[in-house]
Amino acid sequence: MFSSLFDGFVMWRNSKNHAELIAHLRARMVFSSICGTVVFSCISYRLVDVMIISHYRTQDSNATHTEYAERKADIVDRNGELIATSVTTASCFADPSAMIDVDEAVMKLSKIPGMPSPEKLKLKMSDKSKHFVWLTRHVSPQVHEQIMDLGIPGIHFQKDYKRIYIHGNLFSHVVGCSDIDGDGVCGLEKHFAKELAAYGNLNKYLVTTLDLRLQAIVHEELSDAVARFKAAGGNAMLMSHTGEILAMVSLPDFDPNNLKNCSSSAMFNRNTLGVFEPGSVLKIVNVAIALDSGAASLGSIFDASEPLKIGRFSVTDFKGKRRPLTLAEAFVFSSNIASAKIEQSFGATVQKAYMRRLGLLDKVSLEIPEVGSPIVPRLWNETAATTMSYGYGIAMTPLMLLAAVASILNDGIRVAPTLVYGKRKINQDGERVVSCKTSRVVRDLMRAAVFCGTARKSAVEGAEIIGKTGTSYQAHGRGGYGADGSRKRNTTFIGGFPKDTPQFMLIVSLDDPKATEESHMCTTAGHNAAPTAKNIFKRIVPLLYDTNHETDDSNLTVLKYIKLDG
Amino acid sequence: MNRAILLSLTLLTAVGLCVLRIKYEVVFLRQKLQKVEQDIGKYTDDLRICSAEWGCLNDPKRLKALCAKYLSGMKPMEKNQIISYQKFFGSEFGSDLKDAFKKFLDKSLNLD
Structure with missing residues (x-):
């Protein structure tokens, strides 16, 4: 511009025509102004672009990226051992609108292992109006590299997370599983879906009450028992006196890492969903009610010499003593006749009140969605109450049963099961379900059942195991229990240790175990569930036992009420 | 008057340039921060994979098989040994x- 002015000044000196000169200068000034305006407009535009438009564009693109890639929090056991984690993977997607030659892309991609078939690829990528189509999820680094090497326009990768279950089927029912997007499908994964998603990027864990070592032992011994006794399935649970579940196994199980060939029966959690008539293990509750209500004492006599007639049915004993029995004998030898008569001493109303207090009539609260409700009789009359005294006529889950029995044995203070570590503390001021004295006597009776009763095969040398066995026929809906030859059984053991302060409670149940040489061709719980419990106790007692507890059955007062035949 | 306008324009240009420079510094630092965050994410991912591998190595079935292979003659402790x-x-x-x-x-x- 200055050069133009200078030129104009020179021209003014050399020119005589002022009007012509001014017009010339004005034209030059206008031209220079236009040039300047254009240049500064470009600079201004660029500044706005860099400082405002591009800035927000970058922020938007980041938001989209983080929104999709969401990492879930890990799940660990009570000792910090990893159970479930999310690892970074890459997932391949196509942008059909940006693809040049779909046929060529299909031909190249179909040769990569793990990719869909050429037909499926073609179908996915043929719609040019789409901008996003998943091709394959969670590819390995090798496949990722192979696809990248192809250099196909419109093929991209998205950072993704895959849920990995470190120990395969070991924790399958309790921890649960996730779908391909990482959303919980069942178990803890489903119950804590929001929390796991929220705490994933904060490096927080979900600490469960489970113990890897104990879970492995229980799983191994139960699998072994199911195989040895040719059972259709089985379940076992180990719980502490605070209600913390240390191990929970249900067989058959599934591998949460591979849900493709998983059957619905394998997904079924028998511990929390499998309602069943518990059989003689419910005599623990029956005896506790009799003692706590004051209707009977250890020495009370109940005649079990003849079957008990109730309407058109008669209550009989399996290998009965055929003589009058004390309450202690009725429990230790598991007499149905005597148990029915014990129930008659306190009646249906008292029984229902105690069962409600023990939580046997309501659904148990647990941190997994798969929790079943009990099946209770519509009409709670004397006949129903008598049937329930020896474990029929009412169906409950093993979890409910374990919680109820644990409450009786825990000095009569209610035990509420949990799967979250640190949630429950020892609470002596908790709700009382039976008296401390009743609790102590029931513990002694259960010790006697292991010492000289039906649970003898659960005894472990050097450990004060308490327990009770129960065998029941499987109900077939309205069809009763099936014909004599085709009846299937559930065999159950429930017990714990040490006797005086049971800190660990165990329930083992086998579904339709067969008679084998090992079980002396018997299918009762004393010959299959009890030995299974023994194998579990044998391995977990050295891990958990307080060495200050020594076995001493000499002061077992209940023994003086028990007459051992032969 | 003209001088004042000229001075104001000069100052405005100088301030604008300073702001632009600061802006670019912020953009540069933001990129640096993103890189550091990416690195942290990468190392966290690596750590997760390592802990998953460690978990697999500590799988009870694997440890049992190793014990059977290398600790033959030994067996788990029983209660009467304590x-x-x-x-x-x-x-x-x-x-x-x-x-x-x-x-x-x-x-x-x-x-x-």
Whole structure:
């Protein structure tokens, strides 16, 4: 511009025509102004672009990226051992609108292992109006590299997370599983879906009450028992006196890492969903009610010499003593006749009140969605109450049963099961379900059942195991229990240790175990569930036992009420 | 008047340039921060993979198989192999050890 002015000044000196000169200068000034305006407009535009438009564009693109890639929090056991984690993977997607030659892309991609078939690829990528189509999820680094090497326009990768279950089927029912997007499908994964998603990027864990070592032992011994006794399935649970579940196994199980060939029966959690008539293990509750209500004492006599007639049915004993029995004998030898008569001493109303207090009539609260409700009789009359005294006529889950029995044995203070570590503390001021004295006597009776009763095969040398066995026929809906030859059984053991302060409670149940040489061709719980419990106790007692507890059955007062035949 | 306008324009241009420079510095630092965050994410991912691998290595089935292979002749401890503290020092071997332990403690205390 200055050069133009200078030129104009020179021209003014050399020119005589002022009007012509001014017009010339004005034209030059206008031209220079236009040039300047254009240049500064470009600079201004660029500044706005860099400082405002591009800035927000970058922020938007980041938001989209983080929104999709969401990492879930890990799940660990009570000792910090990893159970479930999310690892970074890459997932391949196509942008059909940006693809040049779909046929060529299909031909190249179909040769990569793990990719869909050429037909499926073609179908996915043929719609040019789409901008996003998943091709394959969670590819390995090798496949990722192979696809990248192809250099196909419109093929991209998205950072993704895959849920990995470190120990395969070991924790399958309790921890649960996730779908391909990482959303919980069942178990803890489903119950804590929001929390796991929220705490994933904060490096927080979900600490469960489970113990890897104990879970492995229980799983191994139960699998072994199911195989040895040719059972259709089985379940076992180990719980502490605070209600913390240390191990929970249900067989058959599934591998949460591979849900493709998983059957619905394998997904079924028998511990929390499998309602069943518990059989003689419910005599623990029956005896506790009799003692706590004051209707009977250890020495009370109940005649079990003849079957008990109730309407058109008669209550009989399996290998009965055929003589009058004390309450202690009725429990230790598991007499149905005597148990029915014990129930008659306190009646249906008292029984229902105690069962409600023990939580046997309501659904148990647990941190997994798969929790079943009990099946209770519509009409709670004397006949129903008598049937329930020896474990029929009412169906409950093993979890409910374990919680109820644990409450009786825990000095009569209610035990509420949990799967979250640190949630429950020892609470002596908790709700009382039976008296401390009743609790102590029931513990002694259960010790006697292991010492000289039906649970003898659960005894472990050097450990004060308490327990009770129960065998029941499987109900077939309205069809009763099936014909004599085709009846299937559930065999159950429930017990714990040490006797005086049971800190660990165990329930083992086998579904339709067969008679084998090992079980002396018997299918009762004393010959299959009890030995299974023994194998579990044998391995977990050295891990958990307080060495200050020594076995001493000499002061077992209940023994003086028990007459051992032969 | 013209000088004032010229000065104002000059100052405005200078301030604008400073703001632009600061803006670019912020953009550069933001990119640097993103890179650091990406690195942290990458290392966290690597750590997760390492802990997953460590979990696999500690799988009870694997450890049992290794024990069976390399610790043949040994078996898990049983309850009757564990005795209480009182019972141990009450035994013949334990009482000797208790005396020795007591002497050791006395000696240590005397030294102090």
